[in-house]
Amino acid sequence: MKILNDIRLLYIRKVFETLRNPIFIFTSMMTPILYLALFSPLLKRLTGAPGFTSGDVLDVFVPGLLVIIAFLNGLFVGYGIIDEVRNGVIERFRVTPTSRFALLAGPVLRDLTNVIIIVSLFTLVAIPFGFHIHLIGFLILLLLVGMLIITTSSFGYAIGLILKDEDRLSPIVQGLNLPILLLSGMILPMSLAPKWLQIIAHFNPVFYCVEAGRLLAAGHIFERPVAEAFAFMIVLTVFTVSWATRTFNRAVS
Amino acid sequence: MTDVVVETKNLKKFFGGGKSLVRAVNGVNLSVKKGEIFGFLGPNGAGKTTTLRILTTLLPLDSGKAIVAGIDVTKNPQEVRRRIGYVSQVGGSDRAALGIENLVLQGRLYGMGKKDATDRAKEIINAIDLKAFADRMVSTYSGGERRRLDVALGLMNRPSILFLDEPTTGLDPQNRAKLWEEIKALQKAGTTIFLTTHYLEEADILADRLSIMDYGKIVAEGTPRDLKKQIAGDVLSIGVENQDKNADELVSLLRQQKFVRDVTREDNNLRVYVQNGETALPEILRLLEQQKLVLKTVSLSVPSLDDVFLKKTGRSLRTGSEGGKE
Numbered sequence: 001m002k003i004l005n006d007i008r009l010l011y012i013r014k015v016f017e018t019l020r021n022p023i024f025i026f027t028s029m030m031t032p033i034l035y036l037a038l039f040s041p042l043l044k045r046l047t048g049a050p051g052f053t054s055g056d057v058l059d060v061f062v063p064g065l066l067v068i069i070a071f072l073n074g075l076f077v078g079y080g081i082i083d084e085v086r087n088g089v090i091e092r093f094r095v096t097p098t099s100r101f102a103l104l105a106g107p108v109l110r111d112l113t114n115v116i117i118i119v120s121l122f123t124l125v126a127i128p129f130g131f132h133i134h135l136i137g138f139l140i141l142l143l144l145v146g147m148l149i150i151t152t153s154s155f156g157y158a159i160g161l162i163l164k165d166e167d168r169l170s171p172i173v174q175g176l177n178l179p180i181l182l183l184s185g186m187i188l189p190m191s192l193a194p195k196w197l198q199i200i201a202h203f204n205p206v207f208y209c210v211e212a213g214r215l216l217a218a219g220h221i222f223e224r225p226v227a228e229a230f231a232f233m234i235v236l237t238v239f240t241v242s243w244a245t246r247t248f249n250r251a252v253s
Numbered sequence: 254m255t256d257v258v259v260e261t262k263n264l265k266k267f268f269g270g271g272k273s274l275v276r277a278v279n280g281v282n283l284s285v286k287k288g289e290i291f292g293f294l295g296p297n298g299a300g301k302t303t304t305l306r307i308l309t310t311l312l313p314l315d316s317g318k319a320i321v322a323g324i325d326v327t328k329n330p331q332e333v334r335r336r337i338g339y340v341s342q343v344g345g346s347d348r349a350a351l352g353i354e355n356l357v358l359q360g361r362l363y364g365m366g367k368k369d370a371t372d373r374a375k376e377i378i379n380a381i382d383l384k385a386f387a388d389r390m391v392s393t394y395s396g397g398e399r400r401r402l403d404v405a406l407g408l409m410n411r412p413s414i415l416f417l418d419e420p421t422t423g424l425d426p427q428n429r430a431k432l433w434e435e436i437k438a439l440q441k442a443g444t445t446i447f448l449t450t451h452y453l454e455e456a457d458i459l460a461d462r463l464s465i466m467d468y469g470k471i472v473a474e475g476t477p478r479d480l481k482k483q484i485a486g487d488v489l490s491i492g493v494e495n496q497d498k499n500a501d502e503l504v505s506l507l508r509q510q511k512f513v514r515d516v517t518r519e520d521n522n523l524r525v526y527v528q529n530g531e532t533a534l535p536e537i538l539r540l541l542e543q544q545k546l547v548l549k550t551v552s553l554s555v556p557s558l559d560d561v562f563l564k565k566t567g568r569s570l571r572t573g574s575e576g577g578k579e
């Protein structure tokens with residue numbers, strides 16, 4: 001199949017890009033490691049407090065961080081594609097008979113690979129700090145994290161293609177970053193929040209992932225929030241990927 | 254296959270709407286024959302790149318018809334893509350990979366197997382002499398090296414026609430001359446080339462035939478020789494002191510003279526088209542004196558493509574082309 005071959009070729013191209021610059025993997029781990037080292041000690045005092053009743057605070061905090069790693073990695077990919085648009089690379093591909101879906105899927109799958117590696121490495125780092133992990137739950141959590149990175153990185157590439165300019169991309173990236181982070185319940189569980197804040201959080205896909213992530217990491221697989229998160233993310237992934245493919249199909253000047 | 258590789262009929266593409274409607278391409282008819290270098294000349298913003306983007310399937314047309322390599326671009330863009338090569342203004346090579354990797358990937362995206370793509374890449378590396386740098390990262394290339402890789406990428410699929418959009422923009426004179434040689438050599442090897450440019454010399458030197466575009470329309474077409482012949486005789490270029498009123502009078506006075514075919518004016522520069530420059534010059538100097546105009550510069554030349562453009566549009570391509578945006 002031409003389309004599968006195209007995806008493979010464009011995936012390999014991006015993987016080589018990462019391998020030539022592997023420092024990217026480590027810089028991507030810096031934010032979560034700083035959270036773990038400099039912020040999680042503050043949470044230690046909260047053991048047993050409302051929202052933290054289920055065991056060690058890290059078991060509440062780390063799953064949220066794993067989700068945030070996926071979210072942040074996808075959000076910033078727009079900068080990379082703006083560079084490629086500027087150098088005419090995307091346009092050159094668009095004049096070949098390459099499948100338009102492959103133009104998106106190649107880079108997105110590379111981002112997926114990176115995030116799975118980063119999330120797994122980070123989990124290993126967190127275990128000595130006192131993070132307990134349920135293996136099956138963790139593997140299911142990886143599925144959820146995978147859908148999140150596919151969604152955010154597809155969104156990132158499409159928005160980069162549309163805006164074609166770092167100065168126009170930055171306000172959107174920054175404008176999404178902080179509110180989504182704050183409303184995800186990553187830092188403190190949203191169950192501590194007043195009702196109105198909780199209602200707003202329910203419009204945030206990352207919130208569902210964080211909630212489900214905590215349950216999954218503890219091995220609670222057949223829970224309502226897990227099902228909700230999967231339902232939400234499947235719909236969102238399909239929608240975002242098809243929208244992003246259409247963006248690659250349309251004219252980019 | 255017929256001898257016509259590109260044909261457009263009443264091609265139109267508008268952008269925006271209402272008061273900000275831009276008629277980027279407004280009824281363009283083109284015809285490019287097999288084996289020729291076709292020059293597409295015009296100032297920045299004339300609509301050249303938009304036309305090119307329609308022909309290369311990057312942009313849908315609004316109305317009209319475009320046949321490229323025997324295929325209708327609207328009906329079967331995928332098949333058009335298989336048959337053409339395209340080198341955009343900004344190039345297209347991937348900075349974060351080796352030159353050879355760029356070439357092989359390009360071949361494989363056209364559906365070639367690994368071996369075919371590698372063989373073809375090596376063939377091109379030899380043909381247009383990329384040997385010295387094909388194994389280096391593109392990010393280390395000089396401007397000239399990168400341009401040649403860009404052109405090589407456009408040739409990977411052995412296209413029926415190679416579209417080059419402003420290929421020498423940003424190159425120094427030496428690299429420009431070298432690329433001109435490459436383009437000529439490609440033509441000799443049988444490639445049909447469609448080249449847009451806003452450099453008159455480039456069109457004059459390279460193009461077998463050319464069309465001149467301005468404000469979305471074709472204003473002239475033919476061989477460079479035929480176009481220049483339309484402006485037979487000599488051209489006197491006269492610069493006068495900054496006295497607008499008198500210059501206006503001078504223009505109308507000159508137009509009344511029998512030996513003058515045409516006069517165009519841009520600020521304080523007049524171009525006077527005459528049958529015989531040597532005999533016309535003394536007459537003109539006499540008129541200048543009568544008008545009490547101070548002569549700053551005067552020169553005699555044969556008509557250039559700029560004169561063709563000036564005659565068709567009333568503007569000079571040379572002075573009006575900088576700073577525009579396409």
